[in-house]
Amino acid sequence: MIHAWQRVSRECRRHPTKDDCVAYRLAEVLNDTGPAILISALTNILADAVGTFTETMQKKFQLTFYSAIMCISGHFEVKSEAGHQNKHSIEIGNEKKANATSCCGQDPCEFRGHMKGGCTAFLEGYVRLITNVIFALFVFCIWVLFIAASIFGITRLKIELTPEKLFFQDSPIIETNNLLQEYQIPQHTMAQFYVNNPGNLSDPRRLQLLDQMVFELEHMKGSWGPEGTNYFMRDFIDTSDTTNGAILLRDSDLPAFLNWPEYEKWRGFVIFNETTGSLQKFFFTTAYYGENLKEWPERGVLLSKWRAIIDRYREFNVSVYMDDGLFLDLIENMPTDAWQSALELNNLDGYISGIIGLVNLMGIDLEPIMMAAMLISMGFSVDIPAHVAYHYNSAGAGVDRRLTVAEKLRICFASVALPALQASASTSLCVLGLLFIPLYMAQVFVRMMVLCIFLCVVHGLVIIPSMLVLIDVVLRLVRRPRTRTVVAPATSS
Numbered sequence: 001m002i003h004a005w006q007r008v009s010r011e012c013r014r015h016p017t018k019d020d021c022v023a024y025r026l027a028e029v030l031n032d033t034g035p036a037i038l039i040s041a042l043t044n045i046l047a048d049a050v051g052t053f054t055e056t057m058q059k060k061f062q063l064t065f066y067s068a069i070m071c072i073s074g075h076f077e078v079k080s081e082a083g084h085q086n087k088h089s090i091e092i093g094n095e096k097k098a099n100a101t102s103c104c105g106q107d108p109c110e111f112r113g114h115m116k117g118g119c120t121a122f123l124e125g126y127v128r129l130i131t132n133v134i135f136a137l138f139v140f141c142i143w144v145l146f147i148a149a150s151i152f153g154i155t156r157l158k159i160e161l162t163p164e165k166l167f168f169q170d171s172p173i174i175e176t177n178n179l180l181q182e183y184q185i186p187q188h189t190m191a192q193f194y195v196n197n198p199g200n201l202s203d204p205r206r207l208q209l210l211d212q213m214v215f216e217l218e219h220m221k222g223s224w225g226p227e228g229t230n231y232f233m234r235d236f237i238d239t240s241d242t243t244n245g246a247i248l249l250r251d252s253d254l255p256a257f258l259n260w261p262e263y264e265k266w267r268g269f270v271i272f273n274e275t276t277g278s279l280q281k282f283f284f285t286t287a288y289y290g291e292n293l294k295e296w297p298e299r300g301v302l303l304s305k306w307r308a309i310i311d312r313y314r315e316f317n318v319s320v321y322m323d324d325g326l327f328l329d330l331i332e333n334m335p336t337d338a339w340q341s342a343l344e345l346n347n348l349d350g351y352i353s354g355i356i357g358l359v360n361l362m363g364i365d366l367e368p369i370m371m372a373a374m375l376i377s378m379g380f381s382v383d384i385p386a387h388v389a390y391h392y393n394s395a396g397a398g399v400d401r402r403l404t405v406a407e408k409l410r411i412c413f414a415s416v417a418l419p420a421l422q423a424s425a426s427t428s429l430c431v432l433g434l435l436f437i438p439l440y441m442a443q444v445f446v447r448m449m450v451l452c453i454f455l456c457v458v459h460g461l462v463i464i465p466s467m468l469v470l471i472d473v474v475l476r477l478v479r480r481p482r483t484r485t486v487v488a489p490a491t492s493s
Contacts, residue, residue: 001029001033001066001067001070002419003415003418003419004028004029004032004033004415005025005026005029005070005074007032007414007415008025008028008029008032009025009077012025020078021078022071022074022075022078023071025074025078026067026070026071026074029070030067032415035390035394036386036387036390036391039382039386039390119418123410123413123414123417124410126413127406127409127410127413128406130409130462130465130466130469131405131406131409131469133469133470133473135466136466136467136469136470136473137470139462139463139466140466140467140470143463146354147353147354149357149358149361150353150354150356150357150358151353151357152357153356153357153358153359153360153361154353154356154357154360156360156361157356157360157365157366158297158365158366159296159297159331159365159366159367164177164178164440165367165369165440165441166440166441167439168438168439169438169439169440170438181294182294185293185294185299186289186290186291186293186294187289188224188228188287188288188289189287189288189289189290189293189299189302189322190285190286190287190288190322191217191285191286191287191288191306191320191321191322192283192284192285192320192321192322193217193283193284193285193286193306193310193318193319193320193321194281194282194283194318194319194320194321195210195281195282195283195284195316195317195318196281196316196317196318196319197281197315197316197317198210198279198280198281198282198316199315199316201233201249201251201279202249202250202251206315207233207249209313209315209316210233210313210316211233212313213309213310213312213313213316213318214229214231214284214286216309217229217286217306217309217310218286220288220305220309222288222289222290222293222302223286223287223288224286224287224288224289228286228287228288229284229285229286229287230269230284230285230286231284231286232263232266232269232270232282232284233284235257235263235266236249236253236254236257237249239257239260239263240253251277251278251279252277254270254272254279255272255277258270269282269283269284270282288302296324296327296328296331297331299322299324299328300328300331300332303320303322303325303328304332306320307320327368330368331367352381354455355374355377355381355448355451355452355455356374358451359444359447359448359451362447364444364447364448369440369441369444370444370448373441373444373445373448373449374448374452376445376448376449377448377449377452377453378452380427380449380452380453380456381452381455381456383423383456384416384420384424384456384457384459384460384461385456385459385460385464387415387416387419387420387460388412388416388420388460388461388464388465389464391411391412391415391416392408392409392412392465392468395407395408395411395412396408396411405468405469405472409465409468409469412465413461416460416461417461420457420460420461421457424453424454424456424457427449427453428449428450428453431445431446431449431450432446432450434446
């Protein structure tokens with residue numbers, strides 16, 4: 001908006017109009033920047049489902065509060081310009097002529113004049129470079145290699161989340177977690193199964209079903225078997241009465257069983273109904289081993305197998321708990337969320353693929369922290385490309401003739417390039433301070449943010465203009481009229 005204001009003010013100084021005022025200039029600024037801001041706002045809203053039901057305070061600030069500040073400062077600027085014109089110009093008829101300080105069309109400030117000339121020369125050179133077909137083809141080839149490298153990085157992507165990534169690098173918890181991952185998990189991964197509806201276990205059929213479920217869990221691959229299981233019913237059955245070889249279980253005998261000194265340990269495994277005194281809920285544990293359990297996806301597979309078994313015994317309403325279950329569920333959902341997001345954002349597939357593939361080559365795996373950082377950084381994926389596309393299509397709106405690609409790009413870069421580079425540099429400098437924090441999530445956020453900004457600038461100022469040049473070349477070849485050879489009819493003498 002600042003860049004657009006300066007451009008509008010310059011045009012008003014060069015070509016004065018009777019409607020010139022703060023309101024007129026602000027209207028021109030909003031007309032120039034409003035559509036691109038709207039596109040950016042809609043992208044940020046739709047990037048997160050929650051954003052659909054909430055307001056975007058950043059855009060509201062830009063279009064209301066910041067616009068009001070520009071109006072206030074604009075009054076002083078217009079007043080200063082009017083005083084400057086009255087002081088340094090003379091009026092001849094209906095025209096104003098500049099004084100000697102600016103009669104040559106140069107800026108009074110020599111340094112500013114040199115800078116302006118240098119920027120203009122650089123802009124012209126850059127436009128000539130971008131509109132060169134050979135350079136555009138070279139950029140296209142580099143873009144194809146970039147996509148290939150990104151896809152290679154995606155194929156090597158691992159789904160993982162380790163708790164030490166949530167703590168500072170010098171935290172003693174990391175050493176404790178390393179011992180846990182190295183020794184306990186591959187040797188004794190314990191699962192807790194909560195039976196929320198045991199029912200009448202004096203029924204032999206129901207007790208047999210319960211024992212069958214425990215048996216299946218104990219005989220899975222990698223299970224320690226009955227030796228690694230804490231299941232109070234086995235001790236209770238051993239102490240129960242038998243009649244003609246049949247076991248007689250009574251709920252009324254359970255409190256007495258728990259009062260025995262050698263069986264008091266089972267008190268923490270059961271819950272009684274306070275009204276009837278019958279068994280209401282209980283849980284049992286069993287343990288598993290395997291070096292493959294060091295990998296998070298393998299633990300997720302094991303958790304899915306547990307759930308598949310207990311789902312076959314729905315009458316007991318069993319639920320399973322393990323310490324890493326919350327993270328394993330997130331990991332299980334991430335591939336689905338990733339391809340669904342890619343399907344919804346198919347117009348940004350190259351950009352998204354580049355981000356995911358390159359961060360994997362940097363050593364970052366697919367995990368909730370990376371997904372959150374990518375979601376936060378997603379707004380940068382469309383800001384600069386949206387401004388470039390809008391200004392390219394709106395270039396020459398008030399001109400009668402059809403502008404060439406070079407002329408459109410010159411107008412587009414003059415409007416967008418400098419603000420885009422300023423915004424990218426300032427945002428990058430703001431987040432670089434997080435590099436000094438020895439925290440994994442801070443490092444991931446910085447890498448993701450800087451990479452998003454870099455790819456956004458490259459796509460907006462290099463790749464998209466080069467693609468526009470190539471598209472224009474193809475369209476001109478298609479539209480080129482075919483030359484017809486006219487053969488004169490033969491005449492007989």
